[in-house]
Amino acid sequence: MPAYLIANLDVTDPVAFQRYRDEVAPVIARFGGRYLVRGGAVENVEGDLGAKRLVVLEFADMAAAKRFYHSAEYAPLIALRRAATVSDVVLVEGYAG
Numbered sequence: 001m002p003a004y005l006i007a008n009l010d011v012t013d014p015v016a017f018q019r020y021r022d023e024v025a026p027v028i029a030r031f032g033g034r035y036l037v038r039g040g041a042v043e044n045v046e047g048d049l050g051a052k053r054l055v056v057l058e059f060a061d062m063a064a065a066k067r068f069y070h071s072a073e074y075a076p077l078i079a080l081r082r083a084a085t086v087s088d089v090v091l092v093e094g095y096a097g
Helices: 014-030 062-069 075-084
Strands: 003-011 034-038 053-059 085-093
Touching: 003 014, 003 062, 014 034, 014 075, 053 062, 062 085, 075 085
Parallel strands: none
Antiparallel strands: 003 053, 003 085, 034 053
């Protein structure tokens, strides 16, 4: 069953964040991930999630999502993202129906 990385990012350093964006896409692809949402307009219709910049990545399964997130390749990019944003990130299993 697919799994998703969902991130809510508040960008505090646009220059460093652009570097992160440039470097992370090939790493995501190497781990079989793909973008479903990458920024874009957010419209709150109920409640206040506090959404700023939403990103949703899809992976084949939870194991693949964890391999990506905990990989040596992604570790320096996590540090770069954390320096450039205030981030909330979760991994969640998809629905098999």
